[in-house]
Amino acid sequence: MSNGYVGRLPAHDPLYHYLRHDILPQLGVLGGPVEFRVFRLRGSKEVYRYEERHTGASLVGKFFGAADARENGRGRHRMEQEFENLQLLRGYGFEGYPHHVARPWGTNAWLNRVLVEEYCPGASLSSVIAAAIHQGHRGRLFRKLTALAALLAALHNRTANNFTVDFNQDCAYLDRLVQKLRRQQVIGDWDADELYWLGDRWREQPYMWEDRQVLVHGDATPSNFLFGHGLDVIAIDLERMKRADRVFDLGRIVGELQHYYLQTIGDKYAAEPFIGHFLWEYSGHFPDQERAFRAITRRLPFQMSLTLLRIARNFWIPFAHRRRLVEEAKLVLRAF
Numbered sequence: 001m002s003n004g005y006v007g008r009l010p011a012h013d014p015l016y017h018y019l020r021h022d023i024l025p026q027l028g029v030l031g032g033p034v035e036f037r038v039f040r041l042r043g044s045k046e047v048y049r050y051e052e053r054h055t056g057a058s059l060v061g062k063f064f065g066a067a068d069a070r071e072n073g074r075g076r077h078r079m080e081q082e083f084e085n086l087q088l089l090r091g092y093g094f095e096g097y098p099h100h101v102a103r104p105w106g107t108n109a110w111l112n113r114v115l116v117e118e119y120c121p122g123a124s125l126s127s128v129i130a131a132a133i134h135q136g137h138r139g140r141l142f143r144k145l146t147a148l149a150a151l152l153a154a155l156h157n158r159t160a161n162n163f164t165v166d167f168n169q170d171c172a173y174l175d176r177l178v179q180k181l182r183r184q185q186v187i188g189d190w191d192a193d194e195l196y197w198l199g200d201r202w203r204e205q206p207y208m209w210e211d212r213q214v215l216v217h218g219d220a221t222p223s224n225f226l227f228g229h230g231l232d233v234i235a236i237d238l239e240r241m242k243r244a245d246r247v248f249d250l251g252r253i254v255g256e257l258q259h260y261y262l263q264t265i266g267d268k269y270a271a272e273p274f275i276g277h278f279l280w281e282y283s284g285h286f287p288d289q290e291r292a293f294r295a296i297t298r299r300l301p302f303q304m305s306l307t308l309l310r311i312a313r314n315f316w317i318p319f320a321h322r323r324r325l326v327e328e329a330k331l332v333l334r335a336f
Contacts, residue, residue, distance in 0.1 A: 003039035065112035122226025153285035251303020
């Protein structure tokens, strides 16, 4: 994970005292001089790495504070939610090689609602995809997708319960995405009507309601998975973890892969070998791989389309590409 050096944490800063007296002792750092070098984790304005210069101990501080005072309660809830989610998954065995989630060290609502957790270095899936596109490192992307499929299969299979999924939640999310894109004038009335109609057709499909609930990452984007050696995978940013259909996560990964190739080289089909490989590898963690693959790919288009529409909301993406993502989403949704 790339870092940008910010400076040193002043000894008079309340965060300094919290890290020194509440967090470092948990890492076995007791007494002696303490000096923190601060790095902003690239791609985020709210997450920083704190490196203690004398011992080399590294921590991550993720801040959930909001400029708007009305959001303070929500920020505190998100901070506490991610702390609990990290603890929960570690209780399911996601600790160490090959599947790991960071150990949470503590929270402090008074310090801009900060969650302090273990620092886990690694290459993001985003960087692996970029290297495959720009440097031809396709083999590495295949290998890392195999590792990611194993992590997600372990997450989903270990946490499955006996309740069936509530597909209404996914349909409601589609409606919210359509409304957002409409307000942004990315889509018009005809687009919205078609998307609503397609959503209703998916709602009518019995197989969208039949699978068991599992815990899903909830924000399975390429920046939220880090890779080490071999099958080593680290999942980060778990504040949105929830119970849903397992294809919720799979659709995010597949949609992001298509988006990357579509935006970078203008060829969505270039992503197909990686998409197929990822889904086949995931299905291999079930007793009947072919049957699992068929069931997953039958439900996947809806979640993939949600991902494409979700990405299309981002104002920093060129408008023409946002429109293309909408058209691709409609094309995928027609596959019910």
